[in-house]
Amino acid sequence: MTVEKxxxxxxxxxxxxxxxxxxxASRGLKVLQLERGEYPGSKNVQGAILYANMLETIIPDFRDxxxxxxxxxxxxxxxxxxxxxxxxHYRSDDFNEPxxxxxxxxxxQFDKWFSRKVRAAGAIVLCETTATELALDGDGKxxxxxxxxxxxxxxxxxxxxxxxxxxxxxxxAGFRKLPKPEAVALAVKEMHFxxxxxxxxRFGLSGNQGCVIEAAGTISRGMAGLGFLYTNxxxxxxxxxxxxxxxxATMERPYALLEAFKGHPSIRPLLAGSEIKEYxxxxxxxxxxxxxxxxxxxxxVVVGDAAQLNNAVHREGSNLAMTSGRIAGEAIAMVxxxxxxxxxxxxxxxxxxxxKSFVVKDLRKYKDMPALIHTNSRNFFMTYPQLLxxxxxxxxxxxxxxxxxxxxxxxAAFVKARSRWGLVSDAVRLALAWR
Amino acid sequence: MTTSLVxxxxxxxQNRYLVDAGRPHIKVRQHQSPxxxxxxxxxxxxxxxxxxxxxxxxxxxxxxxxxxxxxRVLCEESGDIDWSYPRGGFGxxxxxx
Numbered sequence: 001m002t003v004e005k006x007x008x009x010x011x012x013x014x015x016x017x018x019x020x021x022x023x024x025a026s027r028g029l030k031v032l033q034l035e036r037g038e039y040p041g042s043k044n045v046q047g048a049i050l051y052a053n054m055l056e057t058i059i060p061d062f063r064d065x066x067x068x069x070x071x072x073x074x075x076x077x078x079x080x081x082x083x084x085x086x087x088x089h090y091r092s093d094d095f096n097e098p099x100x101x102x103x104x105x106x107x108x109q110f111d112k113w114f115s116r117k118v119r120a121a122g123a124i125v126l127c128e129t130t131a132t133e134l135a136l137d138g139d140g141k142x143x144x145x146x147x148x149x150x151x152x153x154x155x156x157x158x159x160x161x162x163x164x165x166x167x168x169x170x171x172x173a174g175f176r177k178l179p180k181p182e183a184v185a186l187a188v189k190e191m192h193f194x195x196x197x198x199x200x201x202r203f204g205l206s207g208n209q210g211c212v213i214e215a216a217g218t219i220s221r222g223m224a225g226l227g228f229l230y231t232n233x234x235x236x237x238x239x240x241x242x243x244x245x246x247x248x249a250t251m252e253r254p255y256a257l258l259e260a261f262k263g264h265p266s267i268r269p270l271l272a273g274s275e276i277k278e279y280x281x282x283x284x285x286x287x288x289x290x291x292x293x294x295x296x297x298x299x300x301v302v303v304g305d306a307a308q309l310n311n312a313v314h315r316e317g318s319n320l321a322m323t324s325g326r327i328a329g330e331a332i333a334m335v336x337x338x339x340x341x342x343x344x345x346x347x348x349x350x351x352x353x354x355x356k357s358f359v360v361k362d363l364r365k366y367k368d369m370p371a372l373i374h375t376n377s378r379n380f381f382m383t384y385p386q387l388l389x390x391x392x393x394x395x396x397x398x399x400x401x402x403x404x405x406x407x408x409x410x411x412a413a414f415v416k417a418r419s420r421w422g423l424v425s426d427a428v429r430l431a432l433a434w435r
Numbered sequence: 436m437t438t439s440l441v442x443x444x445x446x447x448x449q450n451r452y453l454v455d456a457g458r459p460h461i462k463v464r465q466h467q468s469p470x471x472x473x474x475x476x477x478x479x480x481x482x483x484x485x486x487x488x489x490x491x492x493x494x495x496x497x498x499x500x501x502x503x504x505x506x507r508v509l510c511e512e513s514g515d516i517d518w519s520y521p522r523g524g525f526g527x528x529x530x531x532x
């Protein structure tokens with residue numbers, strides 16, 4: 001009996017796994033993709049925003065049939081204290097373009113669509129199958145995977161670990177460590193359903209236009225965290241996430257945080273009358289460049305969230321996942337086409353290609369940001385938002401106090417909270433980390 | 436609605452699960468008194484799967500688990516818990532995700 005052998009096994013059917021499987025299958029490789037969920041997407045959680053450019057590179061005509069919710073025309077950044085928000089809004093008619101730049105999506109639906117494309121490209125997709133362990137030969141080369149199905153090892157030349165932020169295979173094999181609590185955020189999220197026209201009216205949208213709110217401040221109770229609100233066609237995705245290390249230290253309940261965010265006077269009216277249909281939780285990689293593990297080895301590569309490829313500053317993840325999956329797929333296809341074995345040396349092509357892409361360049365740019373945010377969370381997420389809120393109110397409230405006194409009071413509040421040296425030092429450190 | 440009135444059970448009720456009866460995918464190791472991280476899970480787990488029993492030990496009921504991995508990140512390395520994914524097809528089934 002001859003053992004069936006695949007060119008590649010992709011573990012996971014999220015953004016990175018689908019991109020990798022599609023790329024390899026469409027180049028003629030024999031690909032098996034394993035997904036533990038009932039269908040692709042049933043285990044996947046994201047805000048979610050889709051970045052068109054990175055999907056276009058893989059599937060140029062995706063707009064023809066992909067389940068897209070709204071194209072984004074407006075982005076609101078809010079700094080919040082308990083009763084107010086100070087906002088920076090950017091809205092542009094330029095985003096009403098023939099091929100829009102960003103869309104909201106619902107992952108369970110989008111991933112099903114992406115998986116259909118993967119199948120159409122020729123890959124075999126096996127759902128309801130949990131990969132439990134990598135299979136290694138005597139030399140430590142990955143030769144396939146064990147699953148919870150009967151039948152023993154499934155063999156492949158290369159394994160693409162697209163197993164998500166909480167992936168088991170790579171950590172069990174010792175290829176990378178489990179993320180540290182300060183390198184991952186726990187986000188909780190709810191799906192709020194509202195009639196399409198109500199969403200349009202509340203956010204000033206027409207047609208398929210969408211709006212995004214991202215908010216930081218006292219909503220995270222001093223933890224490093226972010227709240228978000230994304231408009232879908234007939235629903236609103238609302239969530240909040242904070243570093244796991246901060247949750248453990250403060251013992252805050254994640255869903256209590258979410259309830260408080262929903263009840264904030266700036267958020268509550270936007271959700272009024274909604275019907276909640278799902279509550280989800282997920283980890284987000286936040287460690288940045290310094291948390292990227294070994295990306296390739298003898299017979300394997302790791303992509304997407306499993307490789308910590310997430311840009312926390314810009315809140316981009318799915319595009320990095322998709323791009324890393326595509327590049328891994330291209331690299332494996334190239335090695336294969338040259339008739340070479342999937343050794344560590346040959347698979348280093350993946351890292352070389354990824355290093356040249358925006359994925360690693362962007363993460364390198366912000367390499368010092370995670371440490372700064374992690375060690376100064378109370379200042380950035382509590383003290384400054386409160387100071388900014390007070391300053392804004394002081395500026396707009398008219399109460400007979402001479403303006404010069406108001407300005408002095410505002411300045412004094414900042415100095416009292418952080419000291420002159422503290423203010424300068426915070427600004428310099430932030431600027432250096434951003435640079 | 437105030438936060439104190441929210442019951443996590445009501446939130447989880449909205450979700451779909453296929454529970455693998457008798458085969459929990461997370462187990463808490465036997466202990467006399469819980470470590471600080473293990474104790475934190477009784478508050479930090481977003482599905483409220485962890486509880487302190489009468490004897491002061493932490494127990495888990497993983498039926499409502501959303502498989503986020505927070506407990507794994509906090510307690511696997513120390514050996515406080517054993518963490519696996521549910522068997523294929525079992526566990527939480529997100530409708531929207």
